[in-house]
Amino acid sequence: MDEFAAVIKAREFVRKVNPTGIPVRVEAYVEEVKAVLRTQTDLGPDEPGWSLCNGGKHYICVNANDRPERQRFTICHELAHIVLGLPSEHNELPWWSYAKRPPAEIICDVFAAELILPYRLFKPLADEAAIDMDSVEDLAGRFLASITATGSRFAAVVTAPCAFVLSEQGKVRYASRSNALRDAYAWIQPRLDLPRGSASEKVRAGATCDGPEKVDADIWFSDWERGGMLLEEARHFQQWDQTLTLLSFVDDEVPSAKREELREDEEELGLEELDGNLRWPSKKRRR
Ligand SMILES: [Zn+2]
Known part of the structure; x- marks a missing residue:
């Protein structure tokens, strides 16, 4: 099962329950699978919850000491294990860490x-x-969801070109992109080091980020030839060494390959074209 299949299954499930108000009632989801929901007060800070199946009945237990948005997420994560039939791989890793999170857990x-x-x-x-x-x-406040979950959903659903990136220890762990960016092949390499000169690198180093900063699009996107400026906003959470980044394009538009610039480059290259191999100038030369 991949993320796409999980999304389809999740939307089917949501359609059945058909929530109409926000924040959504997670209890309605629990009722849909006829699970029994309990809270437990003696779970450790790194144990958000668990679920088990006994005699055909599902039991979900959630850490009563966690904040409400965390508890809601845990309940829905456990529902994912039940609905998707994926076994839990909740080993010793802290819940917030994406560094070595098994793929099935990310799908949940x-x-x-x-x-x-x-x-x-x-x-x-x-x-x-x-x-x-x-x-x-x-939106995170209104939906009673974490900033991370909300940001990654935000980038995934908006019409405008937008990406939300979660990095840990200065490396990209997860990136969510809107269709406009996917269609333009704006690819953010997993395990990429926070780009030099990015707002994210600066906030991780202790600077404050009061609003979006303009950065070259190609510092974030791999093999990016379209140029353009991104608006980058970042938040850093020291206790987990986690950085959240929101990227969008100035004017909310992905630049198309710039024809004028290309023509200039072609002229500059002149005779080299004659051998049939058009040599694109390197990124460095074009700057
Ligand atoms: Zn899990």
């Missing part, structure tokens, strides 16, 4: 985010919001 997180932030309720609000961290934080 994706499923959970679809439940907490249902497409039909979330997309219209995301589309009418400004593309910035304030919007992500505001």
